[in-house]
Amino acid sequence: MRINWFKYSSPQTFFPLAGKLALGFGTLALFACAVGLYLGFFVAPTDAQQGESYRIIFIHVPAAWMSMFLYVVMAFWAGMGLAFNTRLSGMMASAIAPTGALFTFIALWTGSFWGKPTWGTWWVWDARLTSELILLFLYFGFMALQAAIDDPRRADKAGAVLALVGVVNVPIIYFSVKWWNTLHQGASVSLTKAPSMAATMLAGMLIMTFGFWFYSIAAVLLRARCIMLERERSSDWAAQYARGAT
Amino acid sequence: MNWGNLDNFLAMGGYGLYVWGSYAVTFALIVAELVLLALRKRNAVGRIR
Numbered sequence: 001m002r003i004n005w006f007k008y009s010s011p012q013t014f015f016p017l018a019g020k021l022a023l024g025f026g027t028l029a030l031f032a033c034a035v036g037l038y039l040g041f042f043v044a045p046t047d048a049q050q051g052e053s054y055r056i057i058f059i060h061v062p063a064a065w066m067s068m069f070l071y072v073v074m075a076f077w078a079g080m081g082l083a084f085n086t087r088l089s090g091m092m093a094s095a096i097a098p099t100g101a102l103f104t105f106i107a108l109w110t111g112s113f114w115g116k117p118t119w120g121t122w123w124v125w126d127a128r129l130t131s132e133l134i135l136l137f138l139y140f141g142f143m144a145l146q147a148a149i150d151d152p153r154r155a156d157k158a159g160a161v162l163a164l165v166g167v168v169n170v171p172i173i174y175f176s177v178k179w180w181n182t183l184h185q186g187a188s189v190s191l192t193k194a195p196s197m198a199a200t201m202l203a204g205m206l207i208m209t210f211g212f213w214f215y216s217i218a219a220v221l222l223r224a225r226c227i228m229l230e231r232e233r234s235s236d237w238a239a240q241y242a243r244g245a246t
Numbered sequence: 247m248n249w250g251n252l253d254n255f256l257a258m259g260g261y262g263l264y265v266w267g268s269y270a271v272t273f274a275l276i277v278a279e280l281v282l283l284a285l286r287k288r289n290a291v292g293r294i295r
Contacts, residue, residue, distance in 0.1 A: 041247065041255075042247050042249075043247060044247060045247060046247065046259065051259045051260070051261060052258040052259035052260075052261045052265060053258070053259075053261035053264055053265065055258065055261075055265050056264065056265055056268045056269075059268060059269065059272050060268070063272070098279070099279065102275055102276075102279055105275070106271070106272050106275060109268065109271050109272075110268040110271075110272065113263075113264045113265075113267045113268040114264065114268070116264060117261055117264050215276070219279060219280070219283065222283045222287070223283055223286070225287065226283065226286045226287050226290050229287070229290035229291060229294065230290045230293075233290070233293055233294045238294050239294055241291075241294075242291045242294035242295050243295075245291050
């Protein structure tokens with residue numbers, strides 16, 4: 001069977017598909033978070049060094065991973081929009097930014113609430129924390145820049161340049177714990193060595209990561225649908241949808 | 247992990263403020279995002295009609 005992928009590159013055909021996908025991924029997210037939190041709170045043992053405070057890990061690490069991953073995906077769509085001038089690419093980049101900012105804030109907030117009992121401070125200006133804060137400002141900068149330009153196509157282009165320049169910050173965040181002396185611990189989970197944590201802790205954390213990932217997909221698609229309706233409000237398909245939505 | 251009773255669960259071994267402070271804010275922000283998305287959608291549809 002041949003699938004015409006370009007069929008879904010126009011808002012008109014992508015809009016209903018995005019709705020169905022958002023529902024599916026939203027359901028998966030709910031399920032994954034329920035399982036992940038059950039493992040995290042009722043199966044995973046108490047940490048020998050940190051006691052129960054470590055249970056923040058089940059949202060902190062997935063949120064931090066999503067904050068970086070979403071930025072890369074946002075920069076990818078922004079770059080696609082610049083290179084191929086496709087309508088949907090810019091809409092996807094704009095749709096990702098607020099959810100990316102949300103997870104960046106959650107990573108910073110939960111990190112702060114974890115730092116207080118374990119390090120004795122809510123905040124330090126070390127490399128990992130500072131570069132993650134810069135990521136939050138990059139998301140805010142992207143959104144503010146787009147909001148300041150009235151023509152959506154020009155807003156997409158300006159935002160895309162900012163997103164692509166800012167992507168250099170992502171490896172800086174990731175490797176900051178190696179490159180500099182920081183208060184933040186190194187990676188407990190990496191592709192190159194065995195994870196240094198109990199299996200049930202790791203399972204809970206990975207399942208929560210999938211939960212946040214699926215949630216991000218659902219939220220981004222829902223926002224992309226809003227953006228499609230806003231930008232194409234004078235089109236026939238949007239009018240038809242609005243009549244049906246009554 | 248067997249907590250025994252609800253008080254132990256809420257106390258989180260003395261780290262209740264930090265653990266629940268993290269989870270409550272995360273949950274509230276996610277709910278807020280979904281509410282804002284629903285409002286934005288309703289607004290967008292309203293402006294077409």
